[in-house]
Amino acid sequence: MSEALGxxxxxxxxxxxxxxxxxxARRARLPDRLFTVGEQEYAYGQHDPVHSLAARFGAKEAVxxxxxxxxxxxxxxxxxxxxxSTGEPSLALHGGAATLAAExxxxxxxxxxxxxxxxAMAVVLALG
Numbered sequence: 001m002s003e004a005l006g007x008x009x010x011x012x013x014x015x016x017x018x019x020x021x022x023x024x025a026r027r028a029r030l031p032d033r034l035f036t037v038g039e040q041e042y043a044y045g046q047h048d049p050v051h052s053l054a055a056r057f058g059a060k061e062a063v064x065x066x067x068x069x070x071x072x073x074x075x076x077x078x079x080x081x082x083x084x085s086t087g088e089p090s091l092a093l094h095g096g097a098a099t100l101a102a103e104x105x106x107x108x109x110x111x112x113x114x115x116x117x118x119x120a121m122a123v124v125l126a127l128g
Contacts, residue, residue, distance in 0.1 A: 011065030058122035
């Protein structure tokens with residue numbers, strides 16, 4: 001039988017789509033700084049990639065909050081939103097983000113993403 005995991009942290013983030021769209025338009029290399037190749041491939045395969053990118057950016061910020069870490073604790077690309085064959089999103093942490101999570105006793109994650117025309121939201125539970 002598997003061991004029950006308790007909540008180690010909770011993070012949420014809300015991203016304004018219009019503001020995020022403007023940031024992407026002003027900084028051509030921003031997607032490469034924020035998102036992995038896989039995240040970009042998924043988003044740019046959508047009708048409007050900004051909604052998917054904004055939700056993924058929110059997930060990265062929500063992970064920081066769940067870990068009690070501020071900006072600069074790790075690179076945004078070190079948190080990756082991956083999709084199961086069923087479409088369910090989950091998180092994969094790499095590098096400094098993975099190290100910090102391990103130090104904080106996080107062994108698993110739960111992720112929920114949603115968006116409207118105006119906003120994208122991410123909710124993250126860190127479990128350990």
